[in-house]
Amino acid sequence: MPKDVEILMEPYGDELSAAAERWTTGLRSSDLVREKLGSADAEAVQVHGPAMPLRRRDTVEPLHAVLFDPAQNRSVEVRGELDGAIEVRSSDFRPNPTTAELQEALAVLRKDERFAPIQRRGQAVVYQPMPPLADVEQPDGTYTRRIALAIHEPRSLRPHQYVAVDLGSREVDWEAGHGLHPADGDCEAHLPVPVDSQQTDSGRDSVRVRVIRGGEELWNFVVVRPRASSPTHFGKGSGVELRYVRYRGRMVLWQAHVPILNVLYDDGVTYRDWQNQETPFQANGTEPVGPGWRVCTSPPATILEASDDSGNFQGVALHYDNGELRIVSELQAGWYRYISDWRLRDDGTIQPRFGFAGTKNPRTCMVHHHHAYWRFDFDIEGAGNDVVEQFGWWLGHRPVWWRISRETSRKRSGSIDRWRVRDAGTGRGYSITPGLADGTADSYGVSDLWFLRYRGTELDDGVGVVGGGPADTRCRLNAFLTGESIARTDVVVWYAGHFHHDEHHPSPSQGHIVGPELRPVNW
Structure with missing residues (x-):
């Protein structure tokens, strides 16, 4: 690391976390919850959530949590206000094993x-x-x-x-x-780590990170590790989550994560995967705030870079090199291995990255299609005054930017290849350029981008299952398209990367990485 660059990491905890803990404690002893769950042991009941809105709003947005009693295999969904009335109803949700x-x-x-x-x-x-x-x-x-x-x-x-x-x-x-599963043979090269090698949860859920070069603060943001990433109410998470991202003192993103991840096999088998189960990878360095957070002295090596599925670290690793800070964690969903990765450059460029790998199993040698959906809650210089613009070729011969005024979705094409979100007052913003390997949505992938007005209840699309048919696990973001204006509002952009995984044609599919580039405009 250059001598004039500092990566500062400090403990972070906000009032939202404390409020969520208070609400959780109250739910365990609620008479309405007890009525639905029956004779459940309150201490044994698992609480998934609540999904806490990160913003203060004039209108109260309901909280959402799911409580599960493993002894009776019964769940209830709870919606309501933090210090007000709640609604409790039975649910068929069955969480993944802890x-x-x-x-x-x-x-x-x-x-x-x-x-x-x-x-x-x-x-x-x-x-x-x-x-x-x-x-x-x-x-x-x-x-x-x-x-x-x-x-x-x-x-x-x-x-x-x-x-x-x-x-x-x-x-x-x-x-x-x-x-x-249709085959008994081995797919993939890596021997999986055994169940009993998984570390128990320890360390902090979130930290604040600052990047200082030559005495100037370039980046200031909060990182939430995968195990605590939102949304939490269906126990799926969203990988490494960034919050309150500022570049050179100005707000860029209020929240950025990958709440939706699914896969479809050619034989019709589908999964809606989870991203809150951390798994070991190689990372050497120091732990300035304790377990689960490591500032590396050499590049971390996930399953994509290493020769096996083991490691000496579980959590979030940071590494700075050549003008770029990398923030990475490795995730497990069954035999899948996912790499949740962010690259923040000194010039303000943000490169969200998502990698795909797997361990030995009888399934993934069948052709399948992964889809990762980022959610970018842009707040260019603050919320409420952003506009969305699209770049393309007017009448096939003149490149122009034009305004998108209402909620909509888009697919990438040769004539439409770039978008940007700008503050309507200052003109500052960030462009969104697709990655070369990000593909274009098929019918299961639905679309490539969605431009929506912020709603605190739209952190995911409400799918709680892991398996099922394509209709069960397909992304449901189109339900949020209500035709509302997104001109000079609080704008949320969903961006999808699509990965075609074919073991019989491994290059460049094996260890594939997708993700766009977010670059500052008029900064």
């Missing part, structure tokens, strides 16, 4: 007599597969929640076996994976 549940399921598996010969051979790795749950419906219409585990034996004729563990009965179903 780290503690995965390790408990592994302990149950190890005690099963059918696992003993596998254990004696000493080659097996027990990892988390897709989908993460293998629930079964009972005759009365209720579901038994079961944790899915996969057993990988590299030298076996059947290298992948799938089991379902019922933590209530302590039973293992060895037929749970019958017909689940």
Whole structure:
């Protein structure tokens, strides 16, 4: 790092976090919640959320949380005001297993007599597969929640076996994976890390970061690590989240993250993946605010750069080199590995990046299509006075910028290839240029960009499932297109990157990275 550059990291906690904790405590003891959940152990109930609006508004936006009782496999959704009335209704939401549940399921598996010969051979790795749950419906219409585990034996004729563990009965179903995946062979090159290698949660959820060069502050922003990223009410998160991003003292982004991530296989299997499960990668350096945050002395190496799926660090790593600050974390969703990455340059350029990889499994050698959806809540020099403009060729021969006045969506094309958000008063802004590898949406991807008026209730599109058909997991951002004016308003831009993953044609698909470039205008 150059001598005249400082990367300062300090603890960060705001009143929103304290308010969310207070609301969560109140929900656990609420009579309305108890009425819906019945005889639940309040301490054992999982609280997902609440989704807290980051802005102060004249109009009160309802909070949203989901409470889940693992003992009864029952959920309720709660909406209401922080210090006011709440509405509670039953929900069919079943959250992904926690780290503690995965390790408990592994302990149950190890005690099963059918696992003993596998254990004696000493080659097996027990990892988390897709989908993460293998629930079964009972005759009365209720579901038994079961944790899915996969057993990988590299030298076996059947290298992948799938089991379902019922933590209530302590039973293992060895037929749970019958017909689940079409092949028994290995896809991908990396051996997955075992379930019991995942670290328990420790350290802070968020920090403030400042980049100072030659005594001048270039960047000032808050980073939220994936495990605490919003939205939280369906337990999916959004990778590394940036908030309150300022460049040279002026506001650029109020919030930036990837709330929607899905995948469609050519045989029709789809998943809506989660981005709040951190997994180890290589990062060497110091931890100025404690575990989970590391300022690196050398470039961090995720699964895309390293030769395996292990590492010495879990959380968010920062590294500065050649005029650029990199902020990166590695995420796990079953056998998928995702790289949540931001690049902030000294000249004000922001490069959001999202990488795709995987560990050994029987599924990803089938052609499939990943879609990552960034949400950029622009506040150029403050909220409420931004405009959106689109660059293209007028009548096919003259390049012009023209104003987008109402909520709409766009697909990238040869004639429309750039957009910008500007403050209507000063003219300062940021342009959005697609990455060369970002592709164009198919029918499942829906679109490439959406330009919306800010709504605190639109942090995601409301999809809580992990698996299902294309209609279940497809992005639903079009529901937010209500024709409202976005001229001189608080503007939110959704941007989609699309990745075609074909193992049989690995270059340039393997280790693919997508993402646009955000560049300052008139700054």
